[in-house]
């Protein structure tokens with residue numbers, strides 16, 4: 536039966552753990568569509584070149600699925616997890632979450648259930664970053680978009696009481712900040728590049744300080760638009776793990792929002808110095824990692840390749856640390 540075949544292939548995986556392998560297909564149950572958004576399930580091989588993946592949302596395969604991927608946001612309130620009682624012993628449960636702690640509730644309900652983690656943190660079994668810098672083979676000259684404006688920020692969720700809200704309130708007393716988004720100047724996707732690329736600086740302010748939580752605000756809105764990111768969130772060292780130290784301005788480099796504002800105003804007048812924030816562009820290009828199917832296919836590849844995985848009894852303890 537399908538069950539024993541799959542079981543066997545899992546045993547092979549465990550036994551021959553240091554061999555590169557191209558074993559059979561893995562049946563991967565996607566417990567919920569992430570945020571209820573369906574996506575194509577058959578792209579692993581055709582789009583990403585990852586073979587041996589059978590992704591499905593059909594819960595009737597639960598009793599013989601090799602893995603179940605549980606997207607936290609969709610179950611955290613309903614608490615509707617797969618049934619523990621009928622869980623096959625070879626089945627791996629993967630905790631999938633790319634939301635920060637500030638919106639991640641009920642983590643304790645996951646204690647002693649998960650076998651692998653899939654988050655933006657680099658210490659996850661499957662790392663899903665929001666973006667990264669890709670080395671360029673032949674050095675290139677980056678054309679800095681024409682700049683006519685100073686500081687932009689696009690914000691949809693306000694999160695009052697967060698450090699970023701307080702920092703913005705203070706910063707705006709000392710420098711002009713143009714705010715776009717839901718409760719401010721509307722900005723459609725079609726005008727995004729032409730609008731934001733005119734700004735010298737972009738406030739890539741994260742809603743919390745969490746290890747490796749560096750989102751599309753930096754990869755897309757700042758780097759992607761050719762603006763210099765002013766970041767608030769994780770400490771500078773954490774950013775430097777992923778990008779050159781002279782590619783961004785960190786609020787923690789300044790003793791106050793006022794001092795940061797003065798720095799930006801001076802940098803605006805110093806073309807040569809401003810251009811140095813683009814030096815890295817001759818060697819790297821920013822890439823955004825988008826597409827739900829990409830993430831799930833990556834999980835499939837990791838399941839094929841995993842030599843082993845961490846045992847994390849408490850997701851809450853790990854993720855909030």
Ligand SMILES: *[C@@H]1O[C@H](CO)[C@@H](O)[C@H](O)[C@H]1NC(C)=O
Pocket residue numbers: 537562589591596
């Ligand atoms: C995926 O697995 C299901 C359940 O075992 C099976 O019915 C289906 O034919 C498989 N799909 C492919 C493309 O192999």
Ligand SMILES: *[C@@H]1O[C@H](CO)[C@@H](O)[C@H](O)[C@H]1NC(C)=O
Pocket residue numbers: 624625626627628647648649650
């Ligand atoms: C997955 O983790 C659970 C809970 O720790 C454990 O009982 C189960 O044996 C693990 N399964 C595999 C395949 O490692």
